[in-house]
Amino acid sequence: MASTVIGVLARITSTIASIVLVYVALHTLVEITLRTLFDTSTNVVVEFAGYGLAAMSYLALADAMRTGSLVRVNFLVERASPRLRRLLDAFCIVVTLAVTLFIAYYVWLDMRRSFVRGFQTESILPLPAWLPPIALFIGLIVFAVDLLLHLVLVLQGKVRLAASHVE
Numbered sequence: 001m002a003s004t005v006i007g008v009l010a011r012i013t014s015t016i017a018s019i020v021l022v023y024v025a026l027h028t029l030v031e032i033t034l035r036t037l038f039d040t041s042t043n044v045v046v047e048f049a050g051y052g053l054a055a056m057s058y059l060a061l062a063d064a065m066r067t068g069s070l071v072r073v074n075f076l077v078e079r080a081s082p083r084l085r086r087l088l089d090a091f092c093i094v095v096t097l098a099v100t101l102f103i104a105y106y107v108w109l110d111m112r113r114s115f116v117r118g119f120q121t122e123s124i125l126p127l128p129a130w131l132p133p134i135a136l137f138i139g140l141i142v143f144a145v146d147l148l149l150h151l152v153l154v155l156q157g158k159v160r161l162a163a164s165h166v167e
């Protein structure tokens with residue numbers, strides 16, 4: 001049940017990342033058209049493309065792990081016994097989870113501070129400064145929850161990390 005719910009969340013965030021990719025491509029095409037044909041600009045394409053890149057990268061993390069798309073060097077892991085492989089997988093998950101939660105915590109602190117103080121981005125189109133990192137934060141949280149699920153499944157011997165996905 002939990003695996004299915006987390007799988008659906010991973011798919012949803014990955015789909016949102018795909019939509020953001022389409023948006024960035026369309027915004028870029030609009031910008032090219034405006035500059036070429038009308039000698040004008042939206043003046044925010046670079047900024048919004050940067051926000052989009054961060055959103056795409058982090059929103060797709062959980063689904064990428066589930067499908068085995070994340071880069072992983074298996075040189076030592078593939079030569080280990082099944083028990084040692086499980087422990088190495090668990091170690092990798094714990095370290096990744098710790099780093100993910102560390103980053104999520106500081107992103108949250110920064111978003112909260114920006115919200116409380118009413119900070120805005122320094123741009124031609126000022127946005128509340130807590131708004132751009134929301135997708136990054138959501139992606140990190142979904143990834144952390146998925147890592148936790150994978151840790152349990154790896155320790156139970158039900159799945160190997162990056163060998164098969166959980167559905």
